Amino acid sequence: MSDTVDNPFFARLWTAMSSREPESLRRLRRENLAGLTGRVLEVGAGTGTNFEFYPTAVTEVVAVEPEHRLATVARRAAETARVHITVDPDTVEKFADTAQFDAVVCSLVLCSVDDPEQVVRHLFSLLRPGGQLRYLEHVAGIGARGGLQKVADATIWPRLLGNCHSHRHTEQTIVGAGFHVTGARREWVFPPWLPVPASEFAIGVAVRPG
Template identity: 45%
Template structure:
């Protein structure tokens, strides 16, 4: 199975993300991809929000997206991308891609939603060349007991309305324990104000395949 259908989310997400982009999300995406080069695989590419931010040193992007409506939007966005982008169906946990065939892997607001994030990270490691980079921008479990408690309550319903997204995942810790060495990482709250938003804790970083 390479398709996961979330028709309501697929219609709403581009509009919601447009608001986040104006609030600083575009700057985060640009930071995520700054300095990337060579052949790139992006999992959970959504509607292609990252495509305009790829630098010219990137020779090719293979963008994998399981939601058919978002994938169609991504294919449209790929036509105006500054680098060559191929959009294809697929799951992060089961990539139909060769071993050690990419210089960079990109996970952007997706590891919160995949059914098996540990397996997805193993797949990303598999398709990366030794020394290849994992660029990640994710919302994650909070740093304070109060925030984590709030997130746990939110997670009882949040995944049903947000296409399987979970707000309590310690994604940064999982990356560090999945055969990657974290080279740089920063945690931050986004967007502000964040107190009432269970998805506000974020992490943005670069890790290298061991």
Template identity: 50%
Template sequence: MPPVEHPLFSRVWSWAMRHEPGDVVRGRIELLEGLSGRVLEVGAGTGSNFPHYPATVREVVAVEPDRVLREEAAVAAAKCETAHPETRIRVVDGTFEALPDDAAGPFDAVVCALVLCSVADVPASLAAAHDALRPGGELRYYEHVATDGWLGGVQRAVDATFWPRAFGGCHTHRDTVGAIHGAGFEPVRHRDVRMAPRWAPVPIAPIALGVARRAD
């Protein structure tokens, strides 16, 4: 597998993760609350979720393809394991579409936080998540999603021009929730979140936060 390298984006993302707004942090906490057992987190970034896993989670396998972000995530994992030794966190190289052998299931949950916007193949990624879960296991998602109206037009315009190249492959106008339901997951709970006022032309403002379950 060729290495994933986005040097400029990695630096920007690393800075952004160190200065996350309180609303984003609260979203991460809500995303992870109630989890237990064995968890697969894909697109772990710098490890921003790690401090928020409940003590009932005994193992997190965190997949991150970008070398710079993965190195930061490994440091974050070591700090969290020192503070909370009941939860083991392993950071491994890999992509959502082709999970490494280190990420073999079954898992009790798969966590996706701000990653499905940037994967190359959404159906293949969700199929990998489905296969990695035990029957009845949960997909937890916290994702940029498409919207309609004038902001949807902004999303389509930036996706067709500079946005994916500037932001590590991120696409703002994806029907991620529809793709999750189409991949064989049953909705458990869902809510829409906005990261900016409705009048602000911020293409990543619409967020979906929810839980879906592998049915079989």
């Protein structure tokens, strides 16, 4: 289990990258949070790029972000959000709460944790029955792109990008943890012909059965 995330290079890189996201990704972020209500847990919030998109029907967001440089940027983003957001320094593996959440938000984070199956099972336990996991994650491709992703994951990609793995079967992991997936689809954030390992995203709602 990871206790901390301490990555000064990635923190600097992600702070720059997340301030220049393509509109295609911002649109998916907005969609991923649309219609949320109540108490929400956001996993690995980074610089708080999602914060501006929370609907006002959300009463509280607890945003876990263990990389302290990113957490500092996220706390600044929280100050201008429309909803009340606190940034918690725990890893998701360590995070616990006495009350269950109405929703959990994961974006671009299940690629970065060491054991996604364990993390998704933990998220299941943090949700109330009927609660939703909202996910926006880049996922494993097939054919030549899948091969490129495997090479990237075995070489430079996780080292450069804060333990990011591009060839993960995240949708299967979510179903395997016991969630019922509704309204899921895939979308390209960058054109399919560009040799970027993290281009194809899955967006969906997964419900903890009641």
